[in-house]
Amino acid sequence: MAITWRAARIAVCVFTGALGVAGCGSGHHDTPSATRSAHHTAPPATPSTTSATTDPRSPSVHKAPxxxxxxxxxxxxxxxxxxxxxxxxxxxxxAGKTLAIAINCQSPGRLTVQVQPTGISFPLLCEKGRVLPAMNEIHMSKDHSTSSLRFISEPNVTWSFAVGWDPHPPQQQ
Incomplete structure (x- = not known):
């Protein structure tokens, strides 16, 4: 079963009063998402397979989202x-742009993503035998000439990621 990023997006909102930063991810860019605390919502269960017939569009930790x-x-x-x-x-x-962070993770454990130096972070719970895709979009309110993504992972978790700027971010509520 092919999973597109639009179908696998998490509705995640992060509000930081001191920074004035809010992030939202939704199923569609033109559909408002419900405000939620940062968490990982897994897509419907699909059987895990490592055979040569695996759908190349399926999430994988061996390729970037x-x-x-x-x-x-x-x-x-x-x-x-x-x-x-x-x-x-x-x-x-x-400032004014929306940072999109897509992650695939596998194996039991926790992976935390921090956007430095903003103070924004979100945790992901990964599962054994299943690659879980996640997407978080964060609207940036301040310029930072130097910034990074810090991933804090338990040793048994394998993950991949891609980050970019979204020109059509989801609507914020």
Whole structure:
């Protein structure tokens, strides 16, 4: 079963009063999403398989999520990562833009993503034998010439990610 990022998006909203930053992800860019605390919502259960007949569009930790198909301009990404890591956001953070972070994770454990230096973070709970896709979009209110994504992972979790700027972010409520 093919899972598109639009179908797999999480409705996640993060509001930080001191920073004036809000992030939202939804099933469609033109559909308002409900305000929720940051959490991971898994797509419907699908059988896990490693055979050669695996759908190439299925989420995988061995390839970066394909965020470009949603009109998002990709900046950077990584595949088959185990453990914690830090990746710079090329060009820094631009006020008024929406940062889209897509992640695939697998194996039991927790993966936390921090957008530095904004103070925004969100956790993901990963499962054994199943690749879980997640998407979070965060509207940036301040410029930061130097910024990065910090991933804090339990040692057994394998993950991949892609990050980019979304020119058509979901509507905020």
């Amino acid at each position: 394909a965020i470009g198909s949603d009109g998002i301009t990709p900046l950077t990404g990584a595949t088959s990562v185990k453990g914690s890591a830090i990746y710079p956001i090329p060009g820094g953070i631009k």
